[in-house]
Structure formats: structure tokens, C-alpha cells
Amino acid sequence: MKVVALAGGVGGARLADGLRRTLPAEDLTLIVNTADDFEHLGLKISPDLDTVTYTLAGIENPETGWGRADETWGFLDSLARLGGPTWFRLGDRDLAIHILRTSRLDSGLSLSEVTQHIAASLGIRVALLPMSDDPVRTIVGSDDGELPFQEYFVARGCQPVVRSFRFEGAEAARPAPGVVEALTRAEAILLAPSNPWVSLDPILAVPGIRDLLRSKPAVGVSPIIGGRALKGPVAKMAAELGLPVSPKTIAAHFRSVLSGFVLDSADAEEADPIAQTGLRTLVTNTIMRDGASRAALAAEMLGLARALADGAREP
């Protein structure tokens, strides 16, 4: 089964790892959010692509959700002594991907090409695509005004109360090479348990992508479990937007593009109300601690997608 997964950072990376363990490499395409990309100290940084890349290569830092395992901090210590900005924590090993990407982009390669070179050098065999080679930038509307995503997320530690989100450049962005082809060819599309507002919505905002999802068995999974998010500000954002901090908020958010939805056993009582909105639901363990639990969730989502595809083929 040809599968495409839409992915943000940690949740996207872990589901991608589960899918990689479950599917032949040639059947899997990952489309990754690039709207939290930004430029810092002249370096072009793609946090979600890096988290997915590091995770697929098995060199991610499992504690932080960003950066490299076995990291050292000589650069940042030295930068601090020189009076440079240290709010965005760049590790010594992590720096290589940013410097190499920036250098190759500046030499005229596209983000897709650079991403592919880096993935290949790390032995990653699945197709890893940025959502677009054109710049799209998440702007967070907050009680403190509009903030570029990394300023909201890292510099201000998600403290400002959010009101809205917009994706600067999305209207003019074209899907990266291979994105439309992969979605067209896909027999199932999975939405990773990434932040709906700042990880998945930017991907869906790239013209053409949303419509391609609607024509396929598409399965989502809640990043909110038992009223909390495993990682990141999704629960805090839901509350600030006046929405229930629960899977039904996620299911409703993606209702127009999904046909199936997976939620955690901790939230089993929400399965029926969500099913009543017309989504086929599946209740299972969705926490991805290790390779086995990542593969298990991937298999459950693929199973639901397969059932949806079979159902669609029934008379």
C-alpha cells in the first residue's frame, strides 16, 4: 500500500519512524511542515525536517524532541562569550545540518534537493519531502500581537496567549516536487499526531494539498491524550482558543479532510461522539515510546486506512 504521512516535529517524527518499521521504504512518503523554518545567525533552520531526519536516522535527542543525541555545546558557550544570541540552542553536532543546508541553498539547490542529499547521507531510504520549496512562515496571533513562530515557541516559551494563526507565503507556495505525485498515487494518507494549528495546518494551506486529501482514505490521530499533550503546546493552544482539550477538537478540526480517526484508550468515551460526526474511529494505545509502540500505532492507522479503502470499494 502506497502511503503518505503529513508530519510536524516530534509526533510526526515518531509516527514516521513507526511507518518506516512497518512499510517497504519505497511505499512511504513523508511530507513535512516547513512553516516553522526560520533564519537565525544567517543559518537557514528547518526544525521539523531536522527532527524527522534525525529520528529516521536514529540520532535524535529523545529527551528534548529537537536536536541531536550525544550533543555538545562548545559553540553556544563560545557564542555567549562573544556576546552573540543564545536563545535558540544550537548544538555542535546539530550545527552541521544547518550550515550545510544554508551553504547548499545559497549555492542554488532547492530545499527538496538539500533535504534529499542529507537524508541519503544518513542512510534514510523513505521519501522525505518538505511541503514546499517556497517560504511559508507561521505567524502566531497572540494577546501580545503577532509573533513569528520561533519567537513565540522558543524565545517566549509559548507563554503568550494565542488567538489565531496565519501562514505567510502559503497562498503563493507550490507543493514541493513529488508532493502532488505522492498524494495522487497514495492509497492511504495519514496525519501524524502533530500540532493541528502550527504543524499540520501549514501543510494543508499549501494550495492543492487539501483537495488531494479529500479524495483518499485519510486517517488522523489525536495528539491530545487524557486532556494533555505529550509534547508541545497543543493542549495550551486548544484551551486558549476556547476549545475542549480533547480528541474531539482534533477530529472536528480535520473533519473535512479525514475519513478515519484514531484516539487513545484513555479517551475511549469520545469514540462514539466522534463516530457520530461521520468519521470511522479506532481506539488503541497511541503513545509512541519506543520502536515497537511506534510501529504498532503505524500498523493500527494503516489498518484503519485499509478498512476505509475496502469499505469505499464495497458496492
Next chain:
Amino acid sequence: MKVVALAGGVGGARLADGLRRTLPAEDLTLIVNTADDFEHLGLKISPDLDTVTYTLAGIENPETGWGRADETWGFLDSLARLGGPTWFRLGDRDLAIHILRTSRLDSGLSLSEVTQHIAASLGIRVALLPMSDDPVRTIVGSDDGELPFQEYFVARGCQPVVRSFRFEGAEAARPAPGVVEALTRAEAILLAPSNPWVSLDPILAVPGIRDLLRSKPAVGVSPIIGGRALKGPVAKMAAELGLPVSPKTIAAHFRSVLSGFVLDSADAEEADPIAQTGLRTLVTNTIMRDGASRAALAAEMLGLARALADGAREP
């Protein structure tokens, strides 16, 4: 006594350190070669400025003659794994100066301004000036054709046989802000024991600098001691250019701008022949191992300059 020293890399850095220990900070200006600056991986690297900066801050690597003490190599290891170029060895701590410089230059600051900010942040109190804010690039004419300096020096390990040198951009380069003022105000000018062809000649090639030297007591010192160079390719270059590998080659090279010349006790027999060319000579220990020997050489050179100034004032 107001003093200006012209400096390249290691020899320049060590004499600068000796001068710093000998003179009040406000009396010392260092003018540093920037013709071996280059761009690598998008980073703007100024090797001689960095060596002088690190040495004055007491954080240089005393083994290599470049880079930082207590260095780590996570970045370079990681870059190698990503398939990036590793021939130019960038340490984790060292990276901070290159990234900060590049970022600040790209934001519109001049090399002089960036150099000053960095020096100030490291507590350096003497005036540290690049020879020019305009790009000047040493091109080595060799039996293998013309080579950009860092390709000759690092990538090819000084192996190609040299024939000539030229300094691209020198004719159009302006002395950096403060250079002409410092030279005009100077009561003594010292040429560090740096490579004459690739460290000091580029400084003298910046229009205006050579003429200002001629009007002052200017003292040089041989980087060749006992037929060898303590560091770098100066002995190899002299031989390849068909010149004696000895202090007299250095003295002759700078004859038109110098009035005094210091040579090592190991080469005492050359003092008379050099004196016969009209230079006042001084024989002493010129090897700068530690702070004390650096300060001692600085004091000897300043003493000779003072004697020359007094002599010039005699009727």
C-alpha cells in the same frame, strides 16, 4: 611611545601578545593581514584576525597556531557524516566567531566594526584593526597554476612549489578606518615575524600604508632562525623562490620600508652584512615561547625603534 605593529598569524599574534604586556593598551595598534580571509560553507573566515584575537584573549590553541584551546569537534564529525567538506577544520568553539562575524557582516557592519565588537567582548583593550574592510585575496602562483591562498595553504598543505604572489583587490582597497591615523600618529612601527610574502606584503599592498612606513622608525624581525621557520611555509617559500633561507632574505625584502632589523642569536653572523645594507641591527633571542619571551622580544624591538627615533632627532 605610540606603536603600530603589522601582523599576520602566529608570529604576529605572539608579538602582539608581547607588546600588550609591554605597552599601555592605548599606545598599541595592531594592523592585521586579511588577505587570507576566505568564504567557506557560507562562513566568512578571517584566519589571521582570529589567531591574533584568540592569542590576545588567552584562548588560542598553542599547539596548532590556529583555532581555540579546549576545542571539540562534534560539528566536523557530524558534517563528515552528512557528506560535507571537512578539509578546513572548524572546531565547535571556533565556529562561534565565524558565524557571528558572518551574521554581523551580512547585517551591514564592516569587518572593522565586527572585529572591534568581538575583541571588546573578549576583554581585548588594544586597538585591533583589519588592514582593510575591502576584500583583498592572496593568490599563490605555483607550478600547479594559480591557487587561492587557503587552497594552497590548507587543502594542499603548502605542497605546490611557489613562484609568485599577487593580492587580488589590493589596488582598490582602502586602509580600514583608523589605520592611516594610527600609522600617522605612530612613533614606532614594528613588522612582526610573519611570513613576508603572504602575511606582511598584503598589508603593504594596501595603497597608502607602505608610504607611511617609510617616514617612521620601522623595525622588522626575522621569522627565519638558523635556516628554518618556527611555523609555516616561509623557509620552503624562500627556497622555492631561489632565495637564501636566512634573515638576510627578510631584511632585503623589507629594505625599503625598514630602518631597523632584529635577528636571532643563532644568526649573529648575518648582522654585519645586513647592517651594511643600511639597516641598524640588533641580535637577541627572538623565539617567543611564553609570555616573558614575547614581552622580551617586544621590548628589544621597541628599544631599537626608540634608538632609531633618537638617532633621527640628532643633528
